[in-house]
Amino acid sequence: MEKLLIVDDDSDIRKQLKWGLGKEYDVLFACDGGEALSLFKKHNPKVITLDLGLPPDEDGMEEGFRCLKEILRHVPAAKVIVITGNDGRSNALRAVQLGAYDYYQKPIDMNELKVIINRAFYLLDIEEENNRLQTALEHNGTGFGGIIGHCPQMLQVFSTIRKVASSDIAVFVTGESGTGKELVARALHTMSLRNEGPFIPINCGAIPENLLESELFGAEKGAFTGAHARVQGKAEYAHKGTLFLDEIGELPGNLQVKLLRFLQEKVLQRVGGREDIAVDARIISATNIDISKAIQEGIFREDLYYRIAVININLPPLRxxxxxxxxxxxxxxxxxxxxxxxxxxxxxxxxxxxxxxxxxxxxxxxxxxxxxxxxxxxxxxxxxxxxxxxxxxxxxxxxxxxxxxxxxxxxxxxxxxxxxxxxxxxxxxxxxxxxxxxxxxxxxxxxxxxxxxxxxxxxxxxxxxx
Ligand SMILES: Nc1ncnc2c1ncn2[C@@H]1O[C@H](COP(=O)(O)OP(=O)(O)OP(=O)(O)O)[C@@H](O)[C@H]1O
Ligand SMILES: [Mg+2]
Known part of the structure; x- marks a missing residue:
């Protein structure tokens, strides 16, 4: 639940708001400016309703304004909805000039106030999304996440990346060798909500078959000769981030089954272990082989294919x-x-x-x-x-x-x-x-x-x- 801070010295109003908003939001209450600021710094709520008439200055508005300025000084993007008495119009306008998101005059109509609060959260989402895309682009220099291209096929690729980056949809990137599949996988991660989490690539084609399972899922101590200590697999490292399964067409049959189970149940077992370990990772896979042919030939499981390829991004050859x-x-x-x-x-x-x-x-x-x-x-x-x-x-x-x-x-x-x-x-x-x-x-x-x-x-x- 999103955090909402309500600052009001009137206990009846606090009760009314708790009753009206408590189901939808994680509501924090403060009765004066000092408490408001300490809760704000501690819990970092992004939306705040602020009664301007706060003690010790219930009739003047100075304490309210001080609190508003202080909040915005810490987090300029915070959305402060100022609540005023029914004669508070000029104060309300002054508050908006100072950077308040909106104002609302008492008496409070729950439904109206809810609309204003919902809209504030909605706007925050959009702003955050924009910032994320912006930093992702700046971070990578020119072009789209470091991927350069102006031809129609590449513009189509960018548009798909933009549409699917922020969801957890499994993306399957195809294209000949050297067409930029890994670059696309990284761009998807950078532009996703998981970009503070890890991006973990594993090349299924480069690791000997007998080691691949422990690379991917980890192994308990003593699981096989040479396993001197417990090791975490790549999938486990990708928790809260993105797991990039490169050259997935090379994955041997028995591991296809295990990967499918992992994708369906979101838990894995280390080699030689019994414990189910929950892992939350977004899956991006890539291949340069003809996967439909591999499916026809029975080399690649069709059910796994549907799991990993909810969306397919195909990169055109350079020529x-x-x-x-x-x-x-x-x-x-x-x-x-x-x-x-x-x-x-x-x-x-x-x-x-x-x-x-x-x-x-x-x-x-x-x-x-x-x-x-x-x-x-x-x-x-x-x-x-x-x-x-x-x-x-x-x-x-x-x-x-x-x-x-x-x-x-x-x-x-x-x-x-x-x-x-x-x-x-x-x-x-x-x-x-x-x-x-x-x-x-x-x-x-x-x-x-x-x-x-x-x-x-x-x-x-x-x-x-x-
Ligand atoms: N559109 C692009 N703009 C800029 N650089 C690119 C672009 N496409 C690929 N590259 C660069 O080309 C190289 C190969 O890209 P990448 O490793 O992503 O290809 P790949 O499809 O994964 O290749 P393989 O199938 O061999 O693994 C990288 O150095 C990458 O930075
Ligand atoms: Mg690659």
């Missing part, structure tokens, strides 16, 4: 984010030049073309690494295509084999990659790229058309003009 690529590249460039004290100022046109046409299998992380490396290595003002270091990467790394189904698919995939690769190496010069692949220029053009690589040719044309 589909349009101008965000260059935006992010510039951000990483700025960060790196500051960090390494380099004089690099930007990207050459050829490099920008390359940034826009690369398929970025490692997404934002790859971009960040490449730009950082380029800044460290370069001694010139503009980064050139070679600085991005694509050429020394084996071609196979750029082709995800997992989602290739047929041999024809694979061939097409390789063919497409080869064309992009050749164009990259030749900095967009089609004649040279065709020659490098041992095909005629018309054939090369046909292939570009087949693989919908118009953008590249357009960029090439632009480059030729410059």
């Amino acid at each position: 589909e984010r349009g101008d965000d690529i260059v935006l992010l590249a510039n951000l990483f460039l700025k960060r790196s030049t500051e960090e390494f004290n380099k004089k690099v100022k930007g990207f050459s046109t050829g490099t920008i073309n390359l940034l826009e046409s690369h398929r970025w299998p490692g997404n934002v992380r790859e971009l960040e690494n490449r730009v950082q490396r380029a800044v460290i290595m370069s001694d010139s003002l503009l980064l050139e295509p070679d600085d991005l270091g694509f050429t020394d990467m084996p071609l196979q790394q750029q082709i995800p084999v997992a989602d290739v189904v047929t041999l024809k698919d694979a061939r097409d995939r390789v063919e497409r990659e080869m064309i992009i690769y050749a164009l990259e190496r030749q900095e967009g010069n089609i004649a040279k790229a065709a020659e490098a692949l041992g095909v005629s220029r018309p054939t090369f053009y046909d292939l570009m058309k087949k693989y919908n690589l118009n953008k590249l040719s357009a960029l090439q044309a632009k480059q030729a003009q410059l």
